[in-house]
Amino acid sequence: MAILREIGTKYTKDSGTTFTVWAPEADTVEAVLTTSKDKAAVTLQREAFGYWTGLSEEAAPGARYLYRLNGELERPDPASQSQPEGVHEASEVVDHSSFAWTDENWKGLPLEQLIIYELHVGTFSEESTFDGVINKLPELKDLGITAIEIMPVAQFPGSRNWGYDGVFPFAVQNSYGGPEGLKRLVDACHKEGISVILDVVYNHMGPEGNYLNDFGPYFTDKYNTPWGKALNFDDAHSDHVRNFFFQNALMWLRDYHIDGLRLDAVHAILDTGARHFLQELQEHAQQLEEQQGRPYLLIAETDLNDVRLINPIAQGGYGLAAQWMDDYHHAIHTLATGEKDGYYADFGKPEHLVKALKHSFIYNGIYSEYRKRTIGSDATSNPAKQFVVCAQNHDQVGNRMLGERITSLVSTDMLKVIAGLYLLSPYTPMLFMGEEYGEENPFLFFVSHTDEDLVEAVRKGRKEEFSAFAWQGEAPDPQSEKTFNQSRLQHSYKKNEDQNQLREFYKTLIQLRKSILVNPDKSQLEAYFDDTESVLHLNYSGTNPKLRCLFNISKQPQETQLQNGQQLELLLHSADARWGGSGEESADTRPQNGKLLLPPESLVIFQSRT
Known part of the structure; x- marks a missing residue:
């Protein structure tokens, strides 16, 4: 090292x-x-x-x-x-050294205890600042959130941006509150028992304000990325480019007390050296752990389905704590919405969801029709906690042409089923801001560049991204302040009974996960669809009490067969009136002759002690 x-x-x-x-x-x-x-x-x-x-x-x-x-x-x-x-x-x-930290007793949370909440500082609160997020922390704690994941805050041009156009990786965005504001937020989170994960971008730099080439060979001509020249991690002088980003990661963990980093699109970190950048980054983080006496989590975003990222270094891996798992999102999304355009073409069958529950990666060394090549490796033996799953995130919502949340694509009943599919999965769950109450505002792509040629290039690039999808309408202008304002959360659940009921449903699911699914093991999980291919059975045998979850993902009532000899106690029925359901479940929650009738788009959870 x-x-x-x-x-x-x-x-x-x-x-x-x-x-x-x-x-x-x-x-x-x-x-x-x-x-x-x-x-x-x-x-x-x-x-x-x-x-x-x-x-x-x-x-x-x-x-x-x-x-x-x-x-x-x-x-x-x-x-x-x-x-x-x-x-x-x-x-x-x-x-x-001047900030008055109060989190000296904070030691972080282990991966298996994380209920992650992804948020964008500029659109999460009315203030669009770190202090605005602080004001909402009691609501997140009440919901059951144990970690927030903040979209990138490295200084970007203007005041409106997702954060992936950052050009000063060490500088905290001035319009959000700068260094002091971020420290206040982290300190406040730790006071509430909430971990902080920061999204960082080590695969490219934004175009406006990017002066790195004036100082040295930060970029290489060996590769190209979707965002232009690749950062120089393995060419001449690359030791010092690597040092730049290692120092950046350590600064967030050490000086800002961040608990973990989400590493953006690591498949675009191109490094053919003997010790990959990610492995060495993990080694430096481990060294800091030993110095500070507390754990730090590195979580990768990747589309390669490669367990090398999370396997131990001693086994030839990079040793990262976890990685995002898009396969599970895509399996849920296609079944719930019926969408099959673009990369969704590889998904949409019930067996995809079952495979993801049992083996993590669906594409685990098999051919992808969309990519026209074989991808993935076998993740069956990797602990479930190493995979972060969601029903929505900034990419899956914001990279739709109109930024629609799944709220506008399916019924409220289906929203509850979807919530159960990932909050009751064995994996580490992540919510996207506002989904817990069915936020209706979109999350659009927005920028505030000052270079008109660059603005036009962004507009053109966005249109080209949508060519593989059958979306109708005109893409909102990313440069317009209106686009940014449309993306703000309304936090309207306090005045909207339907939204409040959905939030309470999420809250109950999270509480149930915390109390029973403490560290679920994939090997003690049974997942299958019944003969109708409409009802998913998800059974945990390694928990006490044992969980029996049934998901009707169809729009019709479904009668399904339960296993014989089970003494079942109802824990939750999504059609209950208190969750905004019809209330018709009251006559159907007790199995008759081993069979159970499930309302359309519903979730039923039983517990069994036999």
């Missing part, structure tokens, strides 16, 4: 601020203090491998600075920790 080199600025009360930047091709580098009266410049000294460093006693927290390369070109710090005036202006010195 490589020895890391500090970069960026480091303030100490006794000596001032040390500036360190990697600029291997520069002849001279100065740190220009733009907030000093005479714009004082600190000449940095060149060290090994093209690092430049220097000390300023004048630069204190809050001081603004630029780097001047070769006496001419002035640019913000690639490792800037704050960009108060946006991506094109001066960086700011930050003192991480």
